[in-house]
Amino acid sequence: xxxxxxxxxxxxxxxxxxxxxxxxxxxxxxxxxxxxxxxxxxxxxxxxxxxxxxxxxxxxxxxxxxxxxxxxxxxxxxxxxxxxxxxxxxxxxxxxxxxxxxxxxxxxxxxxxxxxxxxxxxxxxxxxxxxxxxxxxxxxxxxxxxxxxxxxxxxxxxxxxxxxxxxxxxxxxxxxxxxxxxxxxxxxxxxxxxxxxxxxxxxxxxxxxxxxxxxxxxxxxxxxxxxxxxxxxx
Amino acid sequence: xxxxxxxxxxxxxxxxxxxxxxxxxxxxxxxxxxxxxxxxxxxxxxxxxxxxxxxxxxxxxxxxxxxxxxxxxxxxxxxxxxxxxxxxxxxxxxxxxxxxxxxxxxxxxxxxxxxxxxxxxxxxxxxxxxxxxxxxxxxxxxxxxxxxxxxxxxxxxxxxxxxxxxxxxxxxxxxxxxxxxxxxxxxxxxxxxxxxxxxxxxxxxxxxxxxxxxxxxxxxxxxxxxxxxxxxxx
Numbered sequence: 001x002x003x004x005x006x007x008x009x010x011x012x013x014x015x016x017x018x019x020x021x022x023x024x025x026x027x028x029x030x031x032x033x034x035x036x037x038x039x040x041x042x043x044x045x046x047x048x049x050x051x052x053x054x055x056x057x058x059x060x061x062x063x064x065x066x067x068x069x070x071x072x073x074x075x076x077x078x079x080x081x082x083x084x085x086x087x088x089x090x091x092x093x094x095x096x097x098x099x100x101x102x103x104x105x106x107x108x109x110x111x112x113x114x115x116x117x118x119x120x121x122x123x124x125x126x127x128x129x130x131x132x133x134x135x136x137x138x139x140x141x142x143x144x145x146x147x148x149x150x151x152x153x154x155x156x157x158x159x160x161x162x163x164x165x166x167x168x169x170x171x172x173x174x175x176x177x178x179x180x181x182x183x184x185x186x187x188x189x190x191x192x193x194x195x196x197x198x199x200x201x202x203x204x205x206x207x208x209x210x211x212x213x214x215x216x217x218x219x220x221x222x223x224x225x226x227x228x229x230x231x232x233x234x
Numbered sequence: 235x236x237x238x239x240x241x242x243x244x245x246x247x248x249x250x251x252x253x254x255x256x257x258x259x260x261x262x263x264x265x266x267x268x269x270x271x272x273x274x275x276x277x278x279x280x281x282x283x284x285x286x287x288x289x290x291x292x293x294x295x296x297x298x299x300x301x302x303x304x305x306x307x308x309x310x311x312x313x314x315x316x317x318x319x320x321x322x323x324x325x326x327x328x329x330x331x332x333x334x335x336x337x338x339x340x341x342x343x344x345x346x347x348x349x350x351x352x353x354x355x356x357x358x359x360x361x362x363x364x365x366x367x368x369x370x371x372x373x374x375x376x377x378x379x380x381x382x383x384x385x386x387x388x389x390x391x392x393x394x395x396x397x398x399x400x401x402x403x404x405x406x407x408x409x410x411x412x413x414x415x416x417x418x419x420x421x422x423x424x425x426x427x428x429x430x431x432x433x434x435x436x437x438x439x440x441x442x443x444x445x446x447x448x449x450x451x452x453x454x455x456x457x458x459x460x461x462x463x464x465x466x467x468x
Contacts, residue, residue, distance in 0.1 A: 107345030
């Protein structure tokens, strides 16, 4: 398997970074090819802007998604984006590894999606959800957070964790057609003991070992909707 | 009222930018004081990093939230963050105006939250949700999107729009204690006629005029949870 891990933590000594290294080792030990984009180390620019296109189909008015299509076709994407797109296309499994910021992705990683998940390559027209253009690839979120496990789920203070992650799980990875696996959450990381952290890394090993049978999250099927995306009531 | 609008669109001629100008005019016509942070025009840096602190409580290991607290207390926040925090503190209503990217905020705006919503100022300890430190302020999302209204809601292709926005509505603005108003969504913007766009701007005027009676979204109350955030079953 070709595994592409996109990592986004601003402290190289963090537990989240330890999770990255642990996954790299485990995947490699299993004979997988692993590529890592360490966004902070790369000083990755997360801001989607006109500067992302070396030539424009419409220089007078920026429609970002249209320029993504044009630039991909004409080979005029900014080189930093093109490099990430190549890694994304080549992978069988995409892993996003990050600390949860405000119940979602740190901006540097959100911007990786904004800029790299190209219109025409990742989705387009009626090619989304189960017809998304990244169909056949798997995706996994692995993240650290301050909250405890009992703060999520039915009746809890924050509610269901996957519901909070819906714009990423369904709205981005699922929208692109990927098989989205049940996320791996490392709870309460800033406050736990060394021993507890060791256990989390062992659980992460088990997650890597068990990817083939890990639960896949449901996503909408376009078969249930007409071309205008009205539900088909059979 | 002191109104603070944070705007994030990469095309100054966009409809989303027209929404900004329309709101500024309408609020000012009503005698409100309006401040705007145009993140693209400011070339706002959305990446939370060590560079955000002119001095560090722990120079050897970055814990971003702890350094936010320290830098706020010691006046050593990066000046671009301090300026935004001052505007946030002074406002009665915060408006985030943006194009929906991947069912969430564009990275430049997500990073505004990551960097400006300071630990110790916006939330901290058990001060979140109905005890969040921005209690008393209102918040409103106004955004443009490509999708149509019938693509959201029960039984629709994407599901409920506010559910997709939960990490922002509940997990960020609500977490901070703000009264979160029902969002204003401008659907299908890239595809609609001039006349339809005029109608959307008129609806936006009505939204501004009706803020006092606009629906407030529910958020969890800490009264329903014990200090360990386990639900109190009365």
